Structures are given as C-alpha cells and as structure tokens.
Amino acid sequence: MSNGGYKTRQREAILDYLIDHKDSHVTVNSISDHLEKDGVRVGVTTIYRHLDKLLEQGLVRKYTVDGTTSACFQYASSDVSCHEHYHLKCEKCGKLIHLHCDHASEMCRHIFDEHGFMIDLYRTVFYGICKQCKERKDNEEE
Amino acid sequence: MSNGGYKTRQREAILDYLIDHKDSHVTVNSISDHLEKDGVRVGVTTIYRHLDKLLEQGLVRKYTVDGTTSACFQYASSDVSCHEHYHLKCEKCGKLIHLHCDHASEMCRHIFDEHGFMIDLYRTVFYGICKQCKERKDNEEE
DNA sequence: TTGCGTGCAAAGGTTTTGCATGGCA
C-alpha cells in the first residue's frame, strides 16, 4: 500500500465510506453507525486512528462545524490544485465546494504583498450559505 | 447593567480578562488559570455560563482552532465592522489578526455575484503564517 | 426578601491510551 499500512477490512470500509460521502462531511459516529448498518462493525478507536493517519497524509480535511460538538471530516483527494482554489463550506447543507477562481491567487498575493500574511488556501475554509440553500431559505420566508 | 445581569466579582474579572486579551484568543482554562494566579478563584461553570451569555450578546467570538480540543473565545467589541474584514489566524503563534481591507467586501461581492455563495466573514478564518513567524522561520532555515 | 449568580459534584460526550489479541504480509 502506498502509505505502508496493511490492507484490512476496516481500513477499506472507512475509506469507501469517506469516498462515498465526499460531498459532505461525516463524523466518527456517523461512520461507525453506517458501517454497522452495513454489517461491518468497526471500533471507534480504529476510526479515530485511521482518520488521524489520513489527516497527516492530507487525504481528509478536518473541521468543526458550529453547533456540533464532535469533529467533522471530509475526504479530500490529495490534489495539488487544492492549494489554488477556494473551499466554500455551506453551513446549512454541509456541502464543500471547490471553487476555481482567479480571484483566489490574486487575493493571496494581495494579502501577502500588502499585509505580510501568507495564507494557506488548502487549510482555509470559507463558511457561508450556498446558492441552493439561500434560494430555499428565501422561498420559505415568503 | 445593560444586559440585566448582576454586577459580581466573577463577572468583572472575566470581562477584564477578555478585554485585556482582546488581541488573541483565550480558552476557559486559560481564563480560569490566569484568574487564579491573580488571586481570583472562579469556577469553570461560571466561566462557561458567562461566555455563553456574552456570545448571545455578540460580545465574544467563539471558534475552534485546528489542533486544539477546547473552544477558543475572543472579545469582540460589538463592532459591526467585524463583518467587513478578514480574520487571519497564524498557525504558528496562534495570533488572530483583524485585517481591515477593502479587498474583503469586494471579494465577498465577487463570490456572491459570480458564484452565488454568500460568505459569512464573521465566521470565516484564514489560516496561514503571519509576518513575524514567517521571518523567524526564514532566519532559522539559513 | 427575591431571584439571579456561583460552585461543587455528577453526568454526558468526545477523544486518547494501555494492553492483549487478531490478522496481513
């Protein structure tokens, strides 16, 4: 395996689950629950340990979403280009949007040149409300 | 008192501490520890309860910094302009920088107009390395 | 005096650690 680890039933199941849900975030509990429903029992200890490793390898992203007490994780392909675009996290639906936009590198340059701060776009997440959720909300309020 | 609460020794101590450290974040533990050193014992329960109230009133900001397990708080004068500037968090020294910059509102407008995503700048924190830490790091590497 | 404020103890939840066992290579 590319990371030196063994290929085990548990590792496979966790990775599969993460990839299946790459469009939203998951928690240790949601992983544990869903795997159990699928007939694959995996101890939470194991899940924590795998997520830690994946985090180090940059294969998952870790957040804390407002109002939740446990950490959220989301699969992130180790794509180098993730350093060159925005990550928008919708606080309503949990979707993570990779927004390719020239504005990104320009903004980073501006902040570095003018203010001396070097932004790490890979680690930075913009919180807000996505288009769909905004429209839904606007409709409800009518 | 403007918020209807009583004026107590504990409340004063917590607020003073928050205001003294308005340039960086604090945790419930750091508050408790520092107050104790100053000879003011305040139970953590009380600290949590006051922070909750201050949060509701918008007088403190709450977030979780990557790698920490406990919540971080920072005094925020009920300044509306906190919605109009960047928050830069240095991953080395932990400093939170409030960067007033015209770029901020411009960028938000761009992302909303062009991509439909409404950023909540108040909640968004840019991670990266601040000027001082970057210089220190560059020097060490020589 | 009244009712909020305080702090202890206990509960609830998440995450980590120690250790014996299991299983990949």
Added chain:
DNA sequence: TGCCATGCAAAACCTTTGCACGCAA
C-alpha cells in the same frame, strides 16, 4: 513469524446540568 491493526476498557478531557447556598438589588 514479525509487526502492525484492532477493539475493549479505562482514562483524560471538555462541557453541561442539578442543586444548595451566596449575594446583589
């Protein structure tokens, strides 16, 4: 066979809640 992986139990934390007592107004 040699290690790493796993999972249980326990520990370590962080945060919240219940309750009796303290104290501001």
